[in-house]
Amino acid sequence: MKPTSPRAARRQAAKFGKGALTLEELAQRVAKARVSGVDKARVERARRILTSYLQTAFAHQIPAKDVLAEMASGKAAWRLGMAVRDELMKSPPKVVQEAACAEGCAFCCILNGGEGGVITAFEAEQLHTALTPLAGQPDGRAWHPKGCPALDPDTRSCRAYDARPMICRSFISTDAAACEINAEGGKEMGAGLLGNHLDYLLVLALCRAALKGITQVQTYSLADTAALGVAGADGIADARQKTSALEIACHDALVAATA
Ligand code: SF4
């Protein structure tokens, strides 16, 4: 594809062509990347996680263009968030041991906030692919007007379980009754996001900052992506969020983590 402007030509060259970034240059960009408005210690923790990912890529001689693609799509953030979650689960915190979560309990799948949460392009593609074969079937909105379209309205189980995004894997509660109240706008205690979620968001924010001028790191609305999937829509472009959505999500996750 021919670049449409000198700036686009430079971006294309940096991504794929002559002068393409090396892993060392990617690591330098990560080292300098800034995420503002969030506790510095948490940003540095996410930077260490992303840096160790780059070191692993270097050790395994993964091509820099593949690493760049994973950082841009959010697959890197997703993989690293899952790795932190797996580590956490080796010695489950009290909230996990006492979780009230069970199959068919789906108050957390009532997407009250409108967009339903921030997800990466990688996750949005996965979710959309899992849901398009279900186009035309009754969905979660037949159970509750704000139900996630990925829900089965009868069993209230997720019909895209293996493709569910990080936010669905991170949300947990010790009190299903509190979740029911919160789903209608309440502020009951007992439900929240596991710590891996903030790491995932901050790694994504660092990827965005590190790749500035090369490629855009987009985020997508969970609710809109799922709605597009069950509508059989061609793609996920209409679920793309404003840049500020990731900043707001990082801020909210930090507040939730320190609450
Ligand atoms: S987070 Fe709340 S609503 Fe969701 S499964 Fe757990 S207890 Fe049920």
Ligand code: SF4
């Ligand atoms: S994708 Fe699945 S787990 Fe996530 S909100 Fe929708 S129905 Fe619930």
